[in-house]
Amino acid sequence: MTTKAILPFDATHPGTLLLEEIKARGIKQRELAIELGVLPTFLNEIIKGKRAITADFAILLEEALETPAEFWMRFQSQYDIDKARLKEKNVRKIELLETWNIVKEYVPVKSFKKHGYIGTSLEEDISTIKDIYQVNSIDGLINTVAQHQAVAFYRKSDKLQIEKNNMLGWSKLAEYEASKIELAEFDFDTIDTLKKELQIIFFENKNVRNRTQSKLKEYGIKLVYIPRFEKAPVDGFSFWSGDNPVIALTLRHNRIDNFAFNIFHELGHIDLHLREEKERRFLDIVGAKNADKYEQQADNYAQKTLISENQWVDLVNNYIPLNDIRIYEFANKYGINPAIILGRACYEMNYYAIKSNIDKKLN
Incomplete structure (x- = not known):
């Protein structure tokens, strides 16, 4: 097994040690130069690290200072190696900086850093970005971004400011997180049962995020929560990962009606x-x-799953005008969270002006 060499902060020239040695002995440089039979300028250049210690000079030092020539040669050799390694390190650092400058043009690095995915070292950060975008090279990253720029794969908004690179970065992060989850294969025949069990979770509104994630996992669906990125106003994302479908949410709104609708929409x-x-x-x-x-x-699927057509007809025929008491009666009758009923009433019946104490908070 090879041991990785420890790279010093700087390479130390043997001339530094030679200077310390003659100072400790109280010898003047000129006197030592005369004894060695070299010009004072020659000796000074070695002490200042401008010249290397050769085998011939190492033998002279051995005679004058009674220190083995091998000692000085080993020191010189180590200096040469350290200097070469530092040069290689600096070249690598420049390469990484150049690569990182390219990455920043195509990747929302601020968002990745904000949420703790990068920020250790350039080399590790570049490797992480490649993993998230599922590419092996920077050229691959550029091509991936270019391909997605050419195709709008999300529903557009006329009001919100959207940065395409941020949208792609968010979606790639969702795919990356989903790829790390292993579940049993998903069975489409179980969806109706799953929807009923999710309705119970939404009705109770207790520890909804974790319970929903566990319930979907039980049925072979991956649910990942991905933090919001700047200028990437995402509600949800659905796609296939391996043998399993995936739902990714930002939890942009901390409301039970919004959460339930997004789950059923995806x-x-x-x-x-x-x-x-x-x-x-x-x-x-x-x-x-x-x-x-x-x-x-x-949208229609989510709406009818949350409140069926027959249930909505019952509401319209028997519970209008709406108030909190009637909403709670209807909610308990069908096992539907009252905030979900209020949310649809506001959307379809323009009940935004209704005075209500119904708690919409996602718990």
Whole structure:
């Protein structure tokens, strides 16, 4: 087994040791030069590290100072090796800096650093970025970004400012985190049962994040929570990873109705769209306008899963005008969280002005 050499902060020339030696002995440089039979300038250049100690000069030092010539040669050899290694280190550092300057043009490094994914050393950070983007080289990174720039794979928003590199970085991080999770294979036949069990979790609204993650895991679906990136206003992301579908959320809004809708929206993509087209990606932006048919279908799926058409007809026919008491009655009748009912009423019936004490907080 080889031992990695310890690289010093700086290379020490044997002339430094020679100076200390003659000072300790009280010898003047000129006197030593005469005794050695060399010019004082020659000796001074060695002491200042401008000349190397040769084998011939090492033998002269051995005679004059009674120190083995091998000692001086080993010192000179170590200096040469250290100097070469430091040079190599500096060249590598320059290469890393040049690479990092390229990376910063294509990757949201501030967001990755903010959330603790990078920030140790340039070499490790570059390696981490390659892992996240699933590439082997910087050229591969550039090509990956270019390919995604050419294709809009998310529903657009006219109001929000979006940075494409940040969106891609967020989605790549979601794929990276999902790739580290191993689950049993997913079975589409279990979705209806899963939806019922999720409804219970949302109705109870207790430790929802962890319970939802565990429940989806139990059914073979990976749920990852990815922190928000600047200028990347993502609600959710659904895609396929290995043998399992994935739902990624930012938890941008700490509301039970928003959380439940996003879960079922992404589950809608899985059930309706990823079943046959596993290569697709659905990245959804907050407040997106002009949603395509896939997003409309996923929205409709989530809406009807949270409150069925028959349940909604019952609400409209028997609980209008709405107030907190009637919302709670309806909620307990069907096992639906009251905040979810209030949220849909506000959206479809313009009940935003309703005075309500219903707690929407995600617990």
